[in-house]
Amino acid sequence: MNLFKQFPLMMVLLSLFIPSVYANTLVAVDKVQRGNVPQTLKLTGNIVAAQQVALGNEVAGKVEKVEVEVGDHVTQGQVLLRLRDDDTRWQLQQAQSQLNSDLAQVELAELDQKRLQQLLTSKATPKESYDKAVAQLKMVHANVATRKAEIARINDRLQRHVIKAPFAGLITQRMAEKGSWLGEGDDVFFLTDTKKLRLELLLPQRYYKTLKKQPQQVHVRLQRTGSLDTEEAHIERIIGIVNRQRSFAVWITLNNDQQQWIPGMSASAELRWQDATAQLHVEEDALIRRADGSVLVWKAEATGEGEYKAVAVPVRLGHSYKGRTEVHSAQLKVGDNVVTRGNELLKPQQKLKLSPPLSSNKQEP
Numbered sequence: 001m002n003l004f005k006q007f008p009l010m011m012v013l014l015s016l017f018i019p020s021v022y023a024n025t026l027v028a029v030d031k032v033q034r035g036n037v038p039q040t041l042k043l044t045g046n047i048v049a050a051q052q053v054a055l056g057n058e059v060a061g062k063v064e065k066v067e068v069e070v071g072d073h074v075t076q077g078q079v080l081l082r083l084r085d086d087d088t089r090w091q092l093q094q095a096q097s098q099l100n101s102d103l104a105q106v107e108l109a110e111l112d113q114k115r116l117q118q119l120l121t122s123k124a125t126p127k128e129s130y131d132k133a134v135a136q137l138k139m140v141h142a143n144v145a146t147r148k149a150e151i152a153r154i155n156d157r158l159q160r161h162v163i164k165a166p167f168a169g170l171i172t173q174r175m176a177e178k179g180s181w182l183g184e185g186d187d188v189f190f191l192t193d194t195k196k197l198r199l200e201l202l203l204p205q206r207y208y209k210t211l212k213k214q215p216q217q218v219h220v221r222l223q224r225t226g227s228l229d230t231e232e233a234h235i236e237r238i239i240g241i242v243n244r245q246r247s248f249a250v251w252i253t254l255n256n257d258q259q260q261w262i263p264g265m266s267a268s269a270e271l272r273w274q275d276a277t278a279q280l281h282v283e284e285d286a287l288i289r290r291a292d293g294s295v296l297v298w299k300a301e302a303t304g305e306g307e308y309k310a311v312a313v314p315v316r317l318g319h320s321y322k323g324r325t326e327v328h329s330a331q332l333k334v335g336d337n338v339v340t341r342g343n344e345l346l347k348p349q350q351k352l353k354l355s356p357p358l359s360s361n362k363q364e365p
Contacts, residue, residue, distance in 0.1 A: 197262075
């Protein structure tokens with residue numbers, strides 16, 4: 001009685017070990033195609049600022065006022081810090097007063113020169129006196145020029161008592177407080193341009209020749225770590241130096257108008273470009289990956305009118321894109337049918353029934 005109960009199970013197990021060479025197995029197939037399958041490379045890198053500078057003071061002095069805090073966004077030319085400048089302003093006032101005196105001397109020398117010129121015309125004064133007046137006028141004009149240069153120098157020194165932002169950005173560090181003393185050249189702030197950012201990637205050296213040849217044709221898609229949002233970008237620069245890890249750097253320009261990126265973030269990038277040579281490619285589902293690392297496809301080979309058999313074809317894989325994978329095999333050609341459904345348990349020479357009909361609406365990548 002138990003034997004009859006176990007009979008269905010025995011038949012199922014037996015069918016797994018008996019080749020189905022006499023039954024037509026229903027399978028779905030796809031055509032082998034030839035085309036330029038885009039290469040894709042997915043990498044993760046760090047967001048860095050294209051501009052980040054340490055701002056220091058050009059003159060030594062005591063801090064009178066700090067205008068910004070860490071985390072403040074500043075505009076170009078905005079004042080960040082002021083040093084005490086009383087002594088320099090006194091020097092400027094003194095120089096202005098001396099300039100006014102020199103200008104008065106110029107007016108007096110011009111009057112003397114004109115008066116002596118008239119007297120010389122009437123021969124009422126010797127020429128020597130007139131020559132002295134001309135020389136005196138030149139001397140006071142020189143004094144005025146010297147004084148103006150001194151005032152310009154003092155004004156320049158006065159402006160150096162103020163630290164201004166050279167570009168718009170974010171204050172990321174501040175190393176001074178009101179009342180502290182700063183030596184000439186001390187670092188006071190770190191300013192980061194948060195709009196001009198780039199993603200720095202390291203690529204294996206084997207890709208250098210390809211990317212360097214056609215950087216403008218490389219399509220870049222970015223995604224922030226932990227986010228599903230993506231955006232387009234482009235390669236800014238390829239750095240032609242290979243490091244010890246046999247990698248070279250690629251800079252990706254970021255559009256940060258919405259301030260969605262900040263320095264220090266990690267982001268992933270997918271680089272895509274067209275291969276120069278057209279290759280055979282098949283659906284990803286046609287690939288059977290074995291435990292030993294080898295890969296094969298099952299080709300549906302015609303044996304007669306509407307009759308097909310399974311032929312195992314070992315292949316070497318190229319790159320994949322959107323469900324299509326490059327394959328290399330001398331046993332495949334354009335138009336061959338490869339099994340994409342029902343290929344898991346196929347055996348050599350197994351009879352096949354194709355469904356759907358032999359046609360493919362897929363476009364080449």
